Amino acid sequence: MKKIISFVLIAIMALSFSSCGRASEYIGELHVYCFGDYFDPELMYKFEDETGIMVVLDSFDTNEEMYPVIKNGTADYDLICCSEYMISQLIAEDLIQKVNKENIPNLKYIDEKNLKMLESIDEGNQYAVPHTWGTYGILYNTDHIKKGEITSWKDLWNEKYSNQIIMLDSLRDAMMIPLKILGCSENTLSEEEVSKATDLLISQKPLVYKYANDATRDLMIGDAADIAVITSGEVLYVQDCNDHMNYVIPKEGTEVWSDCWAITKSTKNKEYAEKFINFMLRPENALANFEYLTYAIPNTGMYSMMDKEYLNNEVLFPSDETLERCETLVTLDADTRKMYSRYWKKFKAI
Amino acid sequence: MRKGLKGIYIGLVLLFLYLPIGTLMVLSFNEGRSMAAWTGFSLHWYEEMFKSRMIVDALYNTFMIAITAAVVATIIGLLACIGIQAMSNRSKNIMLGLNNIPLLNADIVIGISLMLTFLMFGISLKYETVLFSHITFCIPYVILSILPKYRQLSSSTYEAALDLGASKPYAFFKVMLPDLMPGVVSGFLLAFTMSVDDFVVTHFTRGAGINTISTLIYSQVKVGVRPTLYALSTVIFVLVLIILVTANIISNRKNR
Amino acid sequence: MYKRKLLASPFMVMILIGTIIPLCAIGYYGLTDELGGFTFENLLAIFEPDHLKALELSLILAAVSTIICFLIAYPLGLILRDSKLGEKGFIIFIFIIPMWMNFLLRTMAWQTMLERNGLFNSLMDFMGIPFVEIMNTPYAVVLGMVYDFLPFMVLPIYNVLSKMDKSVIEAAYDLGASKLKVLSKVILPLSVPGIVSGVTMVFVPSLTTFVISNMLGGGKINLIGNIIEQEFTVTNNWNLGAGLSLVMMIFIVISMAFIAKFDKNGEGGLL
Numbered sequence: 001m002k003k004i005i006s007f008v009l010i011a012i013m014a015l016s017f018s019s020c021g022r023a024s025e026y027i028g029e030l031h032v033y034c035f036g037d038y039f040d041p042e043l044m045y046k047f048e049d050e051t052g053i054m055v056v057l058d059s060f061d062t063n064e065e066m067y068p069v070i071k072n073g074t075a076d077y078d079l080i081c082c083s084e085y086m087i088s089q090l091i092a093e094d095l096i097q098k099v100n101k102e103n104i105p106n107l108k109y110i111d112e113k114n115l116k117m118l119e120s121i122d123e124g125n126q127y128a129v130p131h132t133w134g135t136y137g138i139l140y141n142t143d144h145i146k147k148g149e150i151t152s153w154k155d156l157w158n159e160k161y162s163n164q165i166i167m168l169d170s171l172r173d174a175m176m177i178p179l180k181i182l183g184c185s186e187n188t189l190s191e192e193e194v195s196k197a198t199d200l201l202i203s204q205k206p207l208v209y210k211y212a213n214d215a216t217r218d219l220m221i222g223d224a225a226d227i228a229v230i231t232s233g234e235v236l237y238v239q240d241c242n243d244h245m246n247y248v249i250p251k252e253g254t255e256v257w258s259d260c261w262a263i264t265k266s267t268k269n270k271e272y273a274e275k276f277i278n279f280m281l282r283p284e285n286a287l288a289n290f291e292y293l294t295y296a297i298p299n300t301g302m303y304s305m306m307d308k309e310y311l312n313n314e315v316l317f318p319s320d321e322t323l324e325r326c327e328t329l330v331t332l333d334a335d336t337r338k339m340y341s342r343y344w345k346k347f348k349a350i
Numbered sequence: 351m352r353k354g355l356k357g358i359y360i361g362l363v364l365l366f367l368y369l370p371i372g373t374l375m376v377l378s379f380n381e382g383r384s385m386a387a388w389t390g391f392s393l394h395w396y397e398e399m400f401k402s403r404m405i406v407d408a409l410y411n412t413f414m415i416a417i418t419a420a421v422v423a424t425i426i427g428l429l430a431c432i433g434i435q436a437m438s439n440r441s442k443n444i445m446l447g448l449n450n451i452p453l454l455n456a457d458i459v460i461g462i463s464l465m466l467t468f469l470m471f472g473i474s475l476k477y478e479t480v481l482f483s484h485i486t487f488c489i490p491y492v493i494l495s496i497l498p499k500y501r502q503l504s505s506s507t508y509e510a511a512l513d514l515g516a517s518k519p520y521a522f523f524k525v526m527l528p529d530l531m532p533g534v535v536s537g538f539l540l541a542f543t544m545s546v547d548d549f550v551v552t553h554f555t556r557g558a559g560i561n562t563i564s565t566l567i568y569s570q571v572k573v574g575v576r577p578t579l580y581a582l583s584t585v586i587f588v589l590v591l592i593i594l595v596t597a598n599i600i601s602n603r604k605n606r
Numbered sequence: 607m608y609k610r611k612l613l614a615s616p617f618m619v620m621i622l623i624g625t626i627i628p629l630c631a632i633g634y635y636g637l638t639d640e641l642g643g644f645t646f647e648n649l650l651a652i653f654e655p656d657h658l659k660a661l662e663l664s665l666i667l668a669a670v671s672t673i674i675c676f677l678i679a680y681p682l683g684l685i686l687r688d689s690k691l692g693e694k695g696f697i698i699f700i701f702i703i704p705m706w707m708n709f710l711l712r713t714m715a716w717q718t719m720l721e722r723n724g725l726f727n728s729l730m731d732f733m734g735i736p737f738v739e740i741m742n743t744p745y746a747v748v749l750g751m752v753y754d755f756l757p758f759m760v761l762p763i764y765n766v767l768s769k770m771d772k773s774v775i776e777a778a779y780d781l782g783a784s785k786l787k788v789l790s791k792v793i794l795p796l797s798v799p800g801i802v803s804g805v806t807m808v809f810v811p812s813l814t815t816f817v818i819s820n821m822l823g824g825g826k827i828n829l830i831g832n833i834i835e836q837e838f839t840v841t842n843n844w845n846l847g848a849g850l851s852l853v854m855m856i857f858i859v860i861s862m863a864f865i866a867k868f869d870k871n872g873e874g875g876l877l
Contacts, residue, residue: 031558036573041402056559057404061572068842074465075475075558163739169825171840210742211825218574221383224722341841348828348836349656356685363682367704370715370753373725377718426616433614445614448621451629454806456814456858458831459851462838463628466848470631486624489617547709549817554838567710571821575718583711590706598699 026054030272033058033066034081035259036214038131039280040292047279053272061213062170070095070264078267079276084258085172085329087128088121092331096262098126103274106281106301114298118258121330128260129277132295134232135256135318135326136173137249141242144226153181153250156227157200162207166219166228169211171344172329173255174201177229180252187330191339198343202350220245231257233295235315240294247315253325256318258298371587378580395581405582408566411477415562416545419484424538426485427492428530431500434493453490460487461554468555476557483555484545491544492537499533532601539597632855635848648849657833657850664829667744668812671751672759675808676801678752679759683800684793687767698764705757713750713821720746720822742824750818755811759804766800767793806861814854830854 026048036059044055058077060066063086069075070090080096090096101107107129114130122128140150144164149155156165156177168174176186178200184193209225217234219225221241230238235247261280263273279285283301290297290306296316303311310316318326332340378396382389399405434445452460464483468475503526511521527534549564556565563586570579639645651657686697704712719726720741730738740746770793778788816831830850837847 033558036569041404045403058559058561059569059573061569062840064840068839071842072469073474074469075556077558205826208826209824212572214573215571215575218383218576219721222721222723345656345833345836345841348825349659349833356689359681360685363678364700366753367701367756370712370719371704371707373719374711374715426620429613430617433611433617436610437614445618448625451621451625454810454858454861456810456831456854458814458816458834459632459855459858460628462834462847462851463632464624465838466631466635466844467623467628482624486620489620493617543706547706549710563708564710567708567714568817571710571714571717575714579711579714580718583707583715586711587707591703594699594703594706 025052027052028269028272029054029056030079030269030276031056031058031075031077032079032081032276033060033069033077034079035059036061038081038259038293040285040288042292043280043285043288046285047276050279051272051275053275055276064171073266076266077264078269079261079263079273081131081259081261083329084118084121084128084260085331087260087262089331090262091122091127095265096127097265097267097270099129099263099277100270100274103271104129104278104281106278109281109283109286109299109301111298111300111303114258117256117328118260120328128258128262129281130258130260130298131280132233132289132293132297133256133258134296134316135249135322136168136176136229136231136254137247138227139220139230139235139238139245139247140227141220141223142244142246147246150227150248151251153177153252155250156229157204157207159207161227163209164226165204165208166216166225166230167204167208167211168229169213171340173257174211175340175344176255176329177201180250180254183252186255186327187332189332189336194340194343198347201347205347205350231295232315232318233293236294236310236313249318249322249325251325253327256323256326256328258328371583374580374583375587378577378584380577380580383577395577396585399578399581399585402578404561404566405578408561408563409582411560412546412562412564415481415484416542418481419488419545420538420541422485423488423492423541424534427489427537427541428496428534430489430493431496434497435500449490449493452487453494457548457550458554461551464551465554474557475555477560479555479557480552480560480562483551484548487548487551488541488544491540495537495540496530496533499530503529535597535601632848632851635845636852637849639845640843648846649852651846651849652853657830660828660830660833661853663744663827664813664831667748667751667829668809671748671755671812672805672809674748674752675756675759676805678756679763679804680801682760683763683767683797686764687770698761701760702757709754710817710821712754713818716746716750716753717741717821720749742822742826744823744827746822747819747827747829750822751808751812751815754818755808758807758811762800762804762807763797764800766797770796802864806864810858810861813857 030053032055034057038059044057048054058075060069063082066080066082067086067089070077070080071093082090087096110130114133115125117133118125118128118130138150138153138156145161155161156167168177172186175194175197178197179186179188179193181200182193182196184190184197188194210219212219216228216230217238220228220230220238223242230247232247235245238245261277263270267273280289281299281301283299283305286297286299286302287305289295290302290310314322379391379393380388381392381394430445434442437445461483464479464486465475468479473479507529508521508526511525512518516524547564548562549568552562552565553568556562561569563582567579567582570576636648637644637646639647652661682701686701689697718724721727722739722741727738730736740749774796775788775792778792783791814831816829816835819827819829819832834847834850834854837843837850
């Protein structure tokens with residue numbers, strides 16, 4: 001018995017020494033909090049080799065899930081990546097800080113068009129550095145559904161597709177869909193409109209196979225459902241595995257979103273965070289991210305290295321005409337947010 | 351005839367228990383990503399798994415936390431058993447009642463209550479908070495497995511050792527502890543298992559970048575189930591099997 | 607003797623910091639509003655239709671899973687008890703090995719199997735049973751609960767049955783009782799402690815889970831555990847979350863009282 005105990009103790013000591021050894025190779029740590037699987041993991045190792053900074057990565061599924069962590073300071077993160085409406089909320093609550101543009105020379109590569117889109121939530125582009133952007137639309141499998149059959153968000157309420165639909169599982173994005181059908185703004189403040197939208201979502205529930213966000217991609221590839229609401233970034237990836245997939249932006253218009261890097265107010269490693277952002281903006285790294293994620297990345301340096309075919313791809317880079325039908329989410333005041341959550345909970349409970 | 355029926359019943363339950371695990375194990379050797387179609391044998395997913403630092407780190411964290419928590423819990427639990435047994439019946443009952451709280455309480459309540467406590471006292475969540483929480487919920491299992499053994503123990507051998515001039519610690523380690531050992535080992539193993547298997551408490555008390563296997567799987571499943579997770583399941587299953595079989599052999603040999 | 611009692615002090619400190627203070631913390635949050643004022647609102651919130659519905663569904667699903675677990679485990683316990691299959695330790699070992707496998711992986715396994723073109727449907731297809739879609743329905747959640755918690759039912763029941771005094775049963779036979787009668791009048795009543803502890807060990811985690819409903823319910827099954835988890839991780843209303851947890855604890859206390867009534871030795875049927 002003693003032998004076992006001493007063996008266990010030795011094992012513990014060996015393990016703890018080996019972990020000490022690993023930490024000492026690095027000059028510091030950078031805690032990154034971002035959407036799941038949102039950049040090429042190889043880049044993480046490359047960054048560590050280049051700078052000697054260890055990246056500690058954590059992921060979340062929705063913006064709403066990230067917010068309490070940052071707000072309550074339950075864990076200390078240096079750098080986050082989230083959607084623009086959440087960025088403006090974090091700015092308003094003084095939870096993120098301005099970036100020092102001198103430390104991020106690669107900012108020059110960012111597409112002017114995207115910076116302009118962000119002006120509405122971040123005046124002068126002082127806080128947020130865009131990582132990816134895209135639209136929401138409907139992806140459907142043309143093996144089971146005739147091409148061109150789906151043109152409108154209303155088709156997601158067609159009983160013909162019962163149990164074949166994958167819907168979004170994130171509050172604001174999911175609310176956007178019925179609001180668009182009702183012809184309202186996705187940023188509406190009217191309780192009446194939100195209530196009607198909730199009723200629509202509830203009426204759709206029996207038809208829905210699953211509510212999911214990031215998992216949708218693999219479910220569609222695995223042929224688990226025929227129709228899914230998905231972001232434009234996943235489309236190329238899905239089509240790569242199954243080219244009978246068609247993506248359509250519904251005629252009612254949709255949401256255009258940007259996910260951005262931002263540095264938390266509480267960070268003690270601002271420099272590291274800026275180094276990381278700068279690293280991600282380097283054209284060849286942006287390209288690596290694009291190839292890994294297939295999300296559109298607004299990096300002009302990358303455009304010149306990319307296949308022309310991709311640049312002209314309407315799904316990745318929607319035309320200005322399409323973009324005119326789109327709207328960006330903005331943050332809502334606290335009371336309206338509570339109102340939205342109340343209706344969301346009601347929808348979830350039924 | 352009846353025997354056959356019983357056999358079928360056992361077989362069916364075993365099938366129900368092992369079919370999902372078996373499926374994962376088979377799929378982990380599948381070349382493609384499909385969940386149903388077999389496209390060829392490959393060790394590709396294992397390679398990717400061991401290359402993924404997140405998975406390796408999570409494995410390391412899980413076992414590190416489990417071993418530390420189980421060792422600490424076993425020591426505290428063993429001491430507690432000795433102490434509790436020396437108490438009056440009334441306080442003994444109070445102690446056992448308190449011990450039962452974490453045992454019967456829901457994981458989610460334990461996790462939330464610990465998280466609230468840490469944050470109330472201004473402790474931000476990190477590795478240590480997870481470790482502390484694991485020790486907390488492991489102790490009752492240790493006490494539960496040691497106490498019955500301790501009760502069966504007659505104090506006469508211990509006292510005899512003292513009469514023969516042994517010092518108290520010497521008598522404890524040489525006379526008492528060997529008799530308690532089966533309880534201590536099973537308590538340790540139980541604590542270890544509970545810690546490895548825990549998701550909910552870790553989910554609420556973990557800090558930045560602290561992933562155990564459970565929390566990693568939870569976040570990965572949200573992105574989509576990848577075959578690397580199947581490979582992970584296989585590795586864990588085989589590991590667990592080895593540990594349990596070894597523990598069984600050792601304890602069997604002891605009993606003989 | 608006094609000194610020996612002191613050995614329990616690390617344990618008492620851990621119980622104080624790790625259990626009693628946290629429970630007070632939950633009580634504090636549950637009984638105050640966002641501004642720190644005293645209120646019962648968070649407790650009474652359980653009567654809101656959304657919450658009531660979730661609680662009702664949780665109770666139903668937990669009860670159904672517990673009953674199914676019992677119906678599978680009891681005959682199994684009887685068979686294993688009578689069996690002469692080699693060493694008994696080995697056979698019970700086989701039944702609890704899955705318990706040692708990470709419970710998220712076990713749940714994930716069902717997710718993989720139940721998807722539209724997963725193994726389950728392929729098997730059904732192969733056997734000519736028409737396409738049944740149980741993924742993302744309450745059935746899938748119950749299946750997950752039964753699968754995950756079955757060993758917790760098997761173990762205590764088997765323990766009680768195998769320790770039962772055989773002479774009592776033989777006496778019943780000698781007195782002319784039929785097999786059914788022996789089962790219902792002798793074996794079943796004597797195994798109550800094991801059953802009770804098995805029932806609690808399945809019922810409580812099923813009632814409070816949010817992981818299984820998340821992974822196998824596709825976001826459509828909202829249990830009370832999900833609501834509480836959402837209050838902490840998404841809606842960010844800790845007071846409400848703590849209040850609902852308090853309500854849930856009432857149910858746990860009820861089952862604790864239940865177990866205390868039957869299990870007077872305080873040892874439980876566990877391992």
